[in-house]
Structures are given as structure tokens and as C-alpha cells.
Amino acid sequence: MRQPRWCIATAVALWALFSSAAFAQDSASAAPPRGSLGITTGDPARRDVRIPDSVPNISGSWVARSSNRTIMPLDGGPSPFLPWAATYFDERAAAEKAGTPFFDTNASCLPSGVPRVLAVPYPIDIVQTPTLTVISIEVMHSFRVIHMDDKPPPADYTPSYLGYSRGHWEGDTLVVTTTGLNAYTQVDEEGRPKSSSMTVTERIRKVAPDFLENTFTLDDPNTYSRPWTARSRYQWAPDYHLAEYICEENNRNKPDATGKLRHGQGGDYAERKRAATKAKAP
Amino acid sequence: MTPRKTCPGWAIAAAATLALLSARAGFAQNGAFNSNEPGLRARDQAVLDQARAAIEADRKRPRIAGIWRATAPATTIKTVDGKLPPMTAAAQKLYRERVTDRKAGNSHDPLDQCLPPGTPRSLWSGEPILITQAPAKVTLFHQYRHLIRHVFLEGPPKLAEPDPIWEGHSSGWWDGDTLRIQTLGFNGEQWLDAAGLPQSPDMKVDESLRLLDANTLEDTVTVADARYYKEPWSTRVTFKRLPDDTFMPEQECSEKLLEFPLKPYAPSDGGTGHGSR
Numbered sequence: 001m002r003q004p005r006w007c008i009a010t011a012v013a014l015w016a017l018f019s020s021a022a023f024a025q026d027s028a029s030a031a032p033p034r035g036s037l038g039i040t041t042g043d044p045a046r047r048d049v050r051i052p053d054s055v056p057n058i059s060g061s062w063v064a065r066s067s068n069r070t071i072m073p074l075d076g077g078p079s080p081f082l083p084w085a086a087t088y089f090d091e092r093a094a095a096e097k098a099g100t101p102f103f104d105t106n107a108s109c110l111p112s113g114v115p116r117v118l119a120v121p122y123p124i125d126i127v128q129t130p131t132l133t134v135i136s137i138e139v140m141h142s143f144r145v146i147h148m149d150d151k152p153p154p155a156d157y158t159p160s161y162l163g164y165s166r167g168h169w170e171g172d173t174l175v176v177t178t179t180g181l182n183a184y185t186q187v188d189e190e191g192r193p194k195s196s197s198m199t200v201t202e203r204i205r206k207v208a209p210d211f212l213e214n215t216f217t218l219d220d221p222n223t224y225s226r227p228w229t230a231r232s233r234y235q236w237a238p239d240y241h242l243a244e245y246i247c248e249e250n251n252r253n254k255p256d257a258t259g260k261l262r263h264g265q266g267g268d269y270a271e272r273k274r275a276a277t278k279a280k281a282p
Numbered sequence: 283m284t285p286r287k288t289c290p291g292w293a294i295a296a297a298a299t300l301a302l303l304s305a306r307a308g309f310a311q312n313g314a315f316n317s318n319e320p321g322l323r324a325r326d327q328a329v330l331d332q333a334r335a336a337i338e339a340d341r342k343r344p345r346i347a348g349i350w351r352a353t354a355p356a357t358t359i360k361t362v363d364g365k366l367p368p369m370t371a372a373a374q375k376l377y378r379e380r381v382t383d384r385k386a387g388n389s390h391d392p393l394d395q396c397l398p399p400g401t402p403r404s405l406w407s408g409e410p411i412l413i414t415q416a417p418a419k420v421t422l423f424h425q426y427r428h429l430i431r432h433v434f435l436e437g438p439p440k441l442a443e444p445d446p447i448w449e450g451h452s453s454g455w456w457d458g459d460t461l462r463i464q465t466l467g468f469n470g471e472q473w474l475d476a477a478g479l480p481q482s483p484d485m486k487v488d489e490s491l492r493l494l495d496a497n498t499l500e501d502t503v504t505v506a507d508a509r510y511y512k513e514p515w516s517t518r519v520t521f522k523r524l525p526d527d528t529f530m531p532e533q534e535c536s537e538k539l540l541e542f543p544l545k546p547y548a549p550s551d552g553g554t555g556h557g558s559r
Binding site for chain 1: 329330332333334336337340341347395396397398412414415416417418419421423428429430432434447448449526527529530531532534535536537539540544545546547548549550551552553555556557
């Protein structure tokens with residue numbers, strides 16, 4: 001049955017009105033209460049009691065409400081690849097499609113690194129101490145140590161998967177700057193590359209009583225033509241305990257000397273164990 | 283039939299319902315659900331009230347928070363009397379095989395495959411351990427292979443049938459000035475030391491941590507595992523406090539299992555700009 005145009009217009013307007021009302025409500029709750037008065041600022045029993053109430057509390061368990069396959073620019077635009085990065089990204093996609101994926105540190109039970117771990121779909125646990133904020137990430141039992149005293153890295157610092165992080169509070173926002181990343185990881189699983197020159201700046205804050213948001217900016221002039229920003233979200237999960245995650249138990253996609261992945265072969269603890277048991281059998 | 287020129291009530295109602303539904307969906311997508319739930323404030327208040335007592339209690343406790351390191355790192359464990367633990371015949375057989383295998387260069391120590399040592403083996407690594415202390419949870423962050431042990435202070439473990447895992451399930455509580463931690467639910471695969479002291483899935487580990495002075499922490503560990511040990515036995519490890527700003531570099535055991543060196547991606551790092559296949 002056909003309806004007059006204004007009728008459809010009214011329906012669309014209603015939809016838009018209610019939807020935007022919801023968004024408005026969302027942004028209205030964007031200013032969380034300060035201090036430790038109210039669980040809405042974190043779990044008061046899960047951070048060091050020496051921390052003053054004036055420091056926002058984000059301690060406790062959080063489950064990710066984002067996925068890591070792709071870390072996309074928040075503005076919806078394309079990733080601002082430099083030419084080499086665009087070529088790499090396309091080559092990687094083609095290789096994956098052809099069933100001969102490129103090596104990835106994950107294939108050898110090595111960490112995804114920062115920034116990729118910022119958007120993995122695994123739960124996290126935050127512990128605040130007077131000088132550190134420690135973020136445990138369930139996948140591959142990683143933990144990031146954020147130095148809250150602005151101490152520079154030691155002179156003999158070696159670039160690493162998670163890098164060297166310094167943090168400070170700007171109002172209700174934890175601002176974390178990470179440098180010292182190694183050259184062996186990518187931005188995301190899909191294969192946006194990065195160099196060791198990347199600086200990652202995270203802005204972590206509560207956007208609702210149960211929600212933590214991490215808006216992070218990637219600045220890597222050797223890979224991207226301009227800094228770009230992405231976002232991940234976490235929901236408060238007070239009863240969740242991070243589970244044991246042991247990649248090495250089934251480290252079976254190890255690449256060979258040419259870097260080619262050997263699916264289901266080698267390095268598998270369970271296979272070694274079976275072989276040993278077999279050898280010992282009468 | 284000529285279409286009516288008015289908008290029927292049911293169309294408006296349907297549009298409004300759809301709009302409300304999508305508004306709720308928008309809420310969910312936008313990640314703000316629950317924020318206006320009426321029960322939320324009450325729940326917050328209840329949790330906060332509960333936490334207050336725990337916070338006040340924790341303020342009076344010894345501070346084991348800090349960075350610690352075992353004073354006498356070891357690869358083999360002896361009891362507090364300096365003896366071999368009292369193994370059953372089954373354990374002795376396994377132990378002898380493992381010692382012989384290692385001598386022959388054919389050890390199957392799970393640690394060599396970068397599998398987690400579990401408790402108590404991790405305590406003797408000799409590398410810094412960051413201990414954080416909160417009213418409801420103590421966490422041990424090891425520099426050694428970035429192992430983590432979250433110990434919720436919920437009393438002895440209540441798991442009837444724990445999921446068997448490498449590191450076991452730890453739960454703790456304060457007994458005066460002593461932090462007690464009990465761990466169970468091991469998978470029975472790990473060795474308790476490099477020589478090859480075995481564990482079974484029945485193993486229970488009971489720890490008592492206490493400060494001997496502000497800079498000395500002692501962990502007395504009692505292992506009970508009737509399948510492999512004639513009686514529960516105890517061992518002890520002592521830690522010295524390191525400066526609070528001790529840097530703990532990342533340590534990736536699995537790098538040593540790689541059969542080729544890691545290659546950089548970016549040309550600026552000396553990479554080719556192409557991936558390895």
C-alpha cells in the first residue's frame with residue numbers, strides 16, 4: 001500500500017529524532033563524576049590505597065567491546081599510507097587471499113604489540129599504583145607498564161613489542177604516550193604496517209559509568225602521511241577474572257627458515273609429548 | 283483504489299516503535315547502555331560501602347607492594363631442611379627418567395617450550411617481580427616471561443572442579459600480617475624444578491608471604507600432592523626489595539624458538555617494505 005510522501009517523511013523524522021536523542025543522552029553522560037566517590041569511577045577495592053582520591057579510578061576488569069581485525073581511522077577516511085605502506089597492505093591482502101599469508105609475530109606466539117593490542121577483543125585488567133598504571137591483556141598474558149612519574153626510559157632501553165609508556169592525568173583523561181616500539185609488528189591484523197618510529201598517544205577516559213574509551217593517535221611519518229586516530233571501548237566487568245592464555249601450548253604455525261608458515265606442524269608441545277610417549281612405549 | 287491522502291495511525295505507531303527500537307540499538311552500538319539504569323546508583327553505593335571496610339583494613343596492613351627479587355635464584359628445589367622432597371615410587375621413577383634424559387641432552391622440560399612455570403617454580407627465577415597490593419587483589423607481575431598472577435583476596439579457592447591450567451587458580455586472604463595464597467587446578471604437566479620434580483593435577487600449593495623487615499619478603503611454600511609425594515613438604519624463598527622505579531624490560535621466550543630472525547617491515551628500519559611469505 002502506498003503512503004503519501006509526507007507520511008514517510010514523518011516516519012524518517014521520528015526515527016532521526018529518537019536516534020539523535022539517544023546520542024545526545026550518550027554525550028550528556030560523557031562527563032563522569034570525579035574522584036573515588038562512586039563505583040562509576042572504577043573499583044575502589046582494586047587499586048593501591050595510597051593513591052589519593054583525586055586521581056580518577058579506572059582499576060578493575062574490563063571486557064573489550066571492539067575487535068582487532070581492523071584498526072580504521074575514526075574519521076572514516078582511508079588509512080593515509082605512504083606508497084610503500086599501500087603496496088605492502090595490498091600485497092599482504094593478496095597473499096592472504098591466495099592462502100599463503102605473510103609472517104605475523106602472532107604466528108610464533110610473539111606479541112601483537114602496541115598499537116594492535118589496544119583494540120584486541122580480549123578482556124583487560126587495570127591496576128593503579130602510586131607510580132604505575134599496569135594494564136594486563138588476556139591475550140598471550142601481556143602486561144603494559146605505564147610510568148606515571150614521567151621517568152624516561154633507561155639508557156640501555158631496547159625497542160620492544162609494547163614499547164615504553166609514560167602517562168599522566170589531564171582531568172578525567174589518562175594520557176599515555178608510547179615510543180620505543182620495535183620494527184616487527186603491525187598496526188592491526190589486516191596488515192596496516194608501522195615502523196619503529198611510531199609514537200602512539202592514547203586518551204583513556206570513562207564515557208559512561210560502565211564504559212571506558214581509548215582514543216589513540218598513531219604518528220609514524222615513515223609509514224603514514226599524517227597522524228591518524230582510532231578508538232576502542234571496554235565495558236566494566238567487576239566479576240571477570242582474566243583467564244590463562246598460553247599460546248605456546250599449541251605453537252604450531254611456526255614459520256620455517258624462509259618465513260613460510262607451516263600450518264599444524266612443528267613446535268607443538270603436545271606433538272612432542274606424544275612422540276616422547278610413543279618412543280618410550282614398549 | 284485511490285491512495286488515501288492521510289497518514290494512517292498505524293503507520294505513525296509503527297514508525298515510532300521502529301524509531302524507539304533503533305534508538306535503543308543506537309545506544310548499544312554507541313556503548314552507553316546501562317548508564318541510565320535506575321539500579322546502577324544503588325549498585326554503585328553497595329559496592330562502595332562494601333569496599334570502604336576493605337580499604338580501611340588494607341591501610342593497616344604491611345605493604346608488600348613493590349618490586350622484589352629472589353635472593354637465591356635456583357633451578358632445583360630443596361625442602362626447608364635442604365632435602366629432596368619425599369617422593370612416592372611413581373614420582374621417583376619419573377624423576378629418574380627426567381634426570382637421565384637431561385644428561386643425555388634430550389630433556390622434555392616444558393619450560394624449554396616457553397610454557398609457564400607455574401607456582402612455585404616461577405618464584406626462583408631471580409628476576410624482578412612487581413607486586414601490586416589492593417584491598418581486594420594482589421597481583422604478581424614477573425619480568426620473567428611476563429608471567430602474571432592475579433590473586434583475588436576471596437579466601438581459600440572455592441572451585442569444586444577447577445579447569446586444569448598451567449599456572450593453577452590462586453586465591454588469597456590476609457591472616458594477620460601474613461598473606462596466604464592457595465593455588466590448585468594445575469594441569470599436572472609442569473615440572474616443579476629443572477631436575478624434574480613432578481606435579482599431578484591433584485597438587486595444591488599453599489603460600490605464606492610475610493615481611494621480615496621493610497625490604498625482605500619471605501614466601502613459605504607448602505606442596506601437597508598425594509599422588510607424587512608421601513607427605514606435604516615445604517620450601518622457602520626470600521626476596522629483597524628493589525628500588526620502586528626498577529625498569530622491567532619485556533622478555534619474549536618464544537623469540538628463541540624462532541627458526542629465522544625477525545625482519546623489520548619499514549624501509550626506514552632497514553626492511554624491504556614487503557612481507558615474508
